Amino acid sequence: MTDLVDHIRRDSAALADAAASNPAAAIARYEGWTQLDLLVHTGSVHRRTLEVVRTRSQERMGRVFPPDEAWGTVLPWFRQGAALMADALETTDPRTPVWAFGPDPCVGSWRVRMALETTVHRWDAQRAVGDPGPIDPLLATRGIGEFGVLWAAALPTGGIEGDLGLRATDVGRTWTLAVVEGAARLAPGDADDAVTGMASGLYLWLLGRIPLEEMIVSGEVAAWDRAIHALPDARR
Numbered sequence: 125m126t127d128l129v130d131h132i133r134r135d136s137a138a139l140a141d142a143a144a145s146n147p148a149a150a151i152a153r154y155e156g157w158t159q160l161d162l163l164v165h166t167g168s169v170h171r172r173t174l175e176v177v178r179t180r181s182q183e184r185m186g187r188v189f190p191p192d193e194a195w196g197t198v199l200p201w202f203r204q205g206a207a208l209m210a211d212a213l214e215t216t217d218p219r220t221p222v223w224a225f226g227p228d229p230c231v232g233s234w235r236v237r238m239a240l241e242t243t244v245h246r247w248d249a250q251r252a253v254g255d256p257g258p259i260d261p262l263l264a265t266r267g268i269g270e271f272g273v274l275w276a277a278a279l280p281t282g283g284i285e286g287d288l289g290l291r292a293t294d295v296g297r298t299w300t301l302a303v304v305e306g307a308a309r310l311a312p313g314d315a316d317d318a319v320t321g322m323a324s325g326l327y328l329w330l331l332g333r334i335p336l337e338e339m340i341v342s343g344e345v346a347a348w349d350r351a352i353h354a355l356p357d358a359r360r
Contacts, residue, residue, distance in 0.1 A: 135246040136206035142249035149252035167202040262321035272310025279308040289318030318345030
């Protein structure tokens with residue numbers, strides 16, 4: 125669990141540094157966004173998490189935004205919020221029950237969620253100004269699992285006829301996306317039609333960050349690729 129907080133600290137700092145290097149750089153994943161918008165978004169999620177953990181809230185809370193969106197306000201606000209959130213997550217018993225997304229509403233689940241949220245948006249910020257560093261393979265593996273829990277069921281499954289294998293070569297893990305009673309489900313397994321790559325690449329593809337052409341493809345996967353890229357931005 126401490127490793128997750130370490131990831132949050134490192135990726136928050138890297139995100140802020142990348143954003144500060146070119147505040148006007150466009151964020152490819154979000155039309156019309158610049159680094160400023162990305163910091164406001166990620167920082168507002170961090171601040172909400174801080175309040176959930178600090179107050180032990182059992183109810184869903186809204187995001188917490190900066191007092192204004194001037195660059196001179198947002199950058200230090202983001203850095204401070206990330207540090208406060210990381211401290212709160214580190215010093216609070218992970219078993220503490222609080223409102224959270226998913227089936228295990230506790231502080232520990234927020235450690236995972238914020239590590240993933242932050243590393244993906246660190247990647248976004250670095251991509252906007254150059255070559256982004258990959259996501260840690262074990263963290264990306266957690267992200268693939270989280271995709272199955274939180275977002276797979278929202279995939280539009282029309283036109284999908286077979287299962288899809290996901291093969292992460294660097295961690296030796298495989299999963300299967302299958303349509304069960306009209307909804308996509310992720311489970312351990314494999315399939316003949318498959319997408320293969322590093323765990324980081326698989327996770328980023330599932331989040332609509334990189335094209336299928338950057339992965340190794342076996343069989344017919346176009347329908348799954350269309351479904352992945354048709355998901356709403358709420359999960360990204």
